[in-house]
Amino acid sequence: MSFSIYDLDENIKKLLNLDNFLNGGTVNDFIEEISKDHFLKAQEVNKLDYLDPKPYIRTFESTLRELKQLHTEANDQTRMSEKQVENYELKHSESVLQLSAKIDKSVKKFDVLDSRISEVTTKINPLGNSLNRITDSRDRSLETIFLIRAYHGFYTKEKYDPLETLRTSSKFEDKTKCAKTVRNLITLSKKIESPDLPKTTKCVQTIQSYSEMMERNLLNKFEVASEDHQFEIMRDIAKILFGFNGGANVVQTFVSKNDIILDPSQEEEKSILDDEVTWQKLSDPNFGEVIKDKATEDILDTLRFEIKSRARVIQQVFEDPEPVLKIFIQRIYAQIVQNKVNTLLQFSLSVSTLAHVRILHILYILVGDFTKDVKEFLATNEFDKENELSSILDQSFYDLFIEYTSDTVYFAREKKNLEEIIYEIVHKFNEYNEKEIANNYLSTKIENLDNFEYNQKNEHASNDRFSFHFSERKRLNQFRTYVKSKLSDKNARNSTDLDRNGQDFEEYSKLNITKVETILKSSIESIARILELAPNKAPDYALEILEIILFDFGKLYIGSGLEIAYDHLKQENVSSKINSTQQFNFDYLTSFNLVSEILFLISSCIKKIILPSAVNSPNIKNRMINLTNGFVSRCELSLNIILSETQELIAARIAFFLTKQKKKDFFCDTIEDDTEACELISDFLILVYTRFNISLNNTNLENVLVKVGMNFLNQLLEHYKKFTVNSIGGIVLTKDVIRYQSVIDEWDIPELSENFQLLKEIGNLFTVQAELINSLVTEGQLANLKPYTIRQYVAKRADFNPSYIERFFSLKH
Structure with missing residues (x-):
């Protein structure tokens, strides 16, 4: 009951309802609703001077009371709901306990039932097995009865109609039964067969x-089905025949x-058998491109x-495709691939050894890739689960x-190929330079040095050095025997290469780096x-x-080239002694740089190609290193001997x-042109420098020129001790020295040019006044000379007086 003077409006009372708030209404919505009318009225009242606030205050007071009452009702209702929830939870717990007890009883009943079922099963299983045995025995009995009747039919009438009915039936089961019966009939008839009963033999x-x-x-029927691609019929027949006799005939x-037939006309168009150009390329050691046999590639594709x-067809026709694929693959390799390989390899043998090993390598790679591809296909498509086909392919x-x-x-053919290529080069080279090589001066000198070193310095060393020379000589003797046999064959067939190929023969007259590149x-x-082809023996x-x-x-090419160079050196030495006016020819020095380049190529080839092939064989690798080092050291020794004796010749x-x-x-008394000796020596040194500059390079060139220059300087220093020099002659001597210095300076070796400054200072000893000699010998390079040496030069002055030596020169005897 409300005692307020100002009752709420009916519309507001409708809002003050608990259901309204419980159904999603909010206080903000309520306030907005009750305020909006007053808000409109306020707009109208604003025009008046006075607005009465009491109705608003009373209205909100009443509203507040109603809200409190609603709050109290809501709390009561919440408490009642909580009590009801507690009651329902209690009832639910009681229901769960009751159900749990019932489930336990059901489980116990199930366990008892399961035990009984197990007992029944234990009793029934032997009965089932007995029934299966009885059934199998019945089936076998029926089969045996049918088999005996069939045998009796063939024995008495040479036929058995029920069996023929099975054979002519269109049902797979009937045909299978027929094949099984016939198989058993053959076994039975052979066991019954007896010589005493001729009819049993006829029955068999x-x-x-x-x-x-x-x-x-x-x-x-299998063939007909194969032509029509009826794979299901083929599969049934194959299954019957595999059960009948293993399926060999099917x-x-x-x-x-399904035999593969190649198009012979297409193969002939692409075959290389009649392609002479290709076989010439295969026989050319300088031809480095890859030759492709298009015909063989197409056949393999x-x-x-x-x-x-065919593998996919076989998989559809046969339950076990592996035995069929095995025969199919073996047939392809034996009939098609082998025929092609043998034809090419046999023909290549008639062309050349190089052509043979090259075509062998090409075919080996082609067929190897083909085999690998087939193996991957069979493995990927699960045709080869036991890896049996992979083994067949490898075999x-x-x-x-x-x-x-x-x-x-x-x-043996690989070696023969290399020996033939080497023979072609070595034979012509040796034939052209037969005389120089026969002299064998350099080898004799090196052998003497080796023997001296071995006897004097290595008396307690191992026999490696001796065995190296022994194996070297053994191989050389073998190769020389081979060359002689080739020479005999060539002489029997035709005249010498020099007569036939005089123009081409010129390139074999001296060492040629292109020939070395060919061999490498x-x-x-x-x-x-x-x-x-032979990785295990690599x-x-x-x-x-x-x-x-x-x-x-x-030995026979590079070594012979060094022999020729050394022989030319000897010839130069002999000629110079016989004819002192003969101009020197240093052409043999060109082999020096060439041999250095050749040794670099050979060493690089061995280091990068040959040694890695023996990386898993330390003993063989060490042997390779020792052989290479021995060969290179002997070549270097030969070069050093040639260079050393050339320097002696120059000196x-x-x-x-x-x-x-x-x-x-x-x-x-007069100053004329350079002396004859100066002109000859200057021209000769220019020639020496020119030839060395062409034949040597870098450090080798500088070292040789330093040795030649220092030897020349020492000879001049001794030479000027032999001549009396007057004041004019001193100028001539200085002029010669300047000429020598200019020649040496052209060599662009600061060390040598500096040493030659000593000559100019010695020339000054002959040109300066006597009073200045004392100060002269204390300066420059003269200060480093011994007094006795300086006295030897001063003593050659035309105005030299021994009685005044102490007073003028302050020199000690």
């Missing part, structure tokens, strides 16, 4: 004839029916496609090339083939190739030219 023959007829009819029929397509591939890659065949490229090519074969390079080629020639110096050259 009749049954076998019937089995052959049955199998033949099935195979005919497999053979399938393989024969065709076979690759056919194998993959088929191995059988293709075993005739050509065996240890006794392949590498051929050796690298051989190593590459060995790594593919270290041993690589060692033999290294020995061929170092001994057969290195002897300079000494000879100094003998042309006349006594009056430095004791004269």
Whole structure:
């Protein structure tokens, strides 16, 4: 009941309802609703001077009371709801306990029932097994009865109609039963057969004839189905025949029916057998491009496609495709691939050894890639679960090339190829330079040095050095025997190469780096083939190739080139002694730089190609290193001997030219041109520098020029001690010295130019006044000379007086 004077408006009372608030209404909504009318009225009242606030205050007071009452009602209702929830939760817990008890009872009943069922099952299983045995026995009895009746039919009437009915039936089960019965009939008839009963033998023959007829009819149907691509029928027949006799005939029929036939006209168009240009390239050691046999590639591509397509057909026709694929693959390799490989390899043998090993390598890679691709296909498509087909493919591939890659065949041809290439170069080179090589001066000198070193310095060393020389000589003797046999064959067929190819023969007159590149490229090519064709023997074969390079080629070509250079050096030396006016020819020095480049090429080839092939064989690798170092050191020793004796020759020639110096050259009254000795020596030194500059480079050039220059300087220092020099002659001597210095300065060696300054200072000893000699010898390079040496030069002054030596020169005797 409300005692307020101001009752609420009906519209507001509708808002003050608990249901309104519980159904989503908010206080803000309520306030907005009750305020909006007054807000409108306020707008109208604003025009008046006075507005009464009491109605608003009273209205909100009433509203507040109603809200409090609603709050109290809401709290009461919440408490009642909580009590109800507690009651319902209690009832739910009671229900759960009751249900749990019922479930426990049900589980116990189930366990009892399960135990009883297990007992029944234990009793029933033996009964089931007995029933299965009885059923099997009944089936076997029926089969046995049918088999005996069939045998009786063939024995008495040579036929059995129910069996024939099964054979002619269109049902798979009937045909299977027929095949199984015939198989058992053959076994039974052979056991019953007796010589005492001739009819049993005839019965065996009749049954076998019937089995052959049955199998033949099935195979005919198999062929017809194969032509129409009826894979389901083919699969049924194959299953029947595999159960009948292992399926050998059906497999053979399938393989024969699916035989791969290549187009012979297309193969002939692409064949390289009649391509002479290609075979010439294959026989050329300088031809480095890859030759492709398009015909063989196309054949292998065709076979690759056919194998993959036939494999899918085989998978649909046969339950176990592996035995069929095995026969199919073996047939392809034996009939198609082997025929192509043998044809090419046999023909290549008639062309050249190089052509043979090259075409062998090409075919080995082609067929190897083909085999690898087929293996991956079979493995990826799960045709080869037991890896049996992979083994068949590997064996088929191995059988293709075993005739050509065996240890006794392949590498012998590889060596023969290298020896033929080396023979072509070495024979012509040796023939052209036969006289110089026969002299063998350098080898004799090196052997003497080796023996001296071994005897004097290595008396307690190992026998490695001796064994190295022994194996070297052994190989050289073998190769010389080979060359002689080749020479005999060539002489028997035709005249010498020099007569036939005089123009081409000129390139073999001296060492040629292109020939070395040919041998090295051929050796690298051989190593590459060995790594593919005989990887297990690669270290041993690589060692033999290294020995061929170092001994057969290195000794007979590079060594002979050094012999020729040394022989020319000797000839120069002899000629200079016989004819002192003959101009020197240093052409043999060109081999110095060339041999250095050749040794660099050979060493690089061995280091980067040959040594890595023996990385897993330390003993062989060490042997390779020792052989290489020994060969290079002997070549370097040869070069050093040639260079050393060239320097001696130069020194002897300079000494000879100094003998042309006349006594009056430095004791004269007039100054003329350079002396004869100075002109000869200057021209000769210019020639020496020119030839050395062409033949040597870098450090080698500078070291040699320093030795030649210092030897020349020492000869001049001794030379000027022999001549009396007057004041005019001193100028002539200084003029010669300046000429020598200008020649030496052209060599652009600061060390040498500085040392030659001593000559000019010695020349000053002959030109300065006597009173100045004392101060002169305390300066420059003269200060480093011994007083006795300086006195030797001063004593050659024309105005020299021994009684005044102490007073003028302050020199000690």
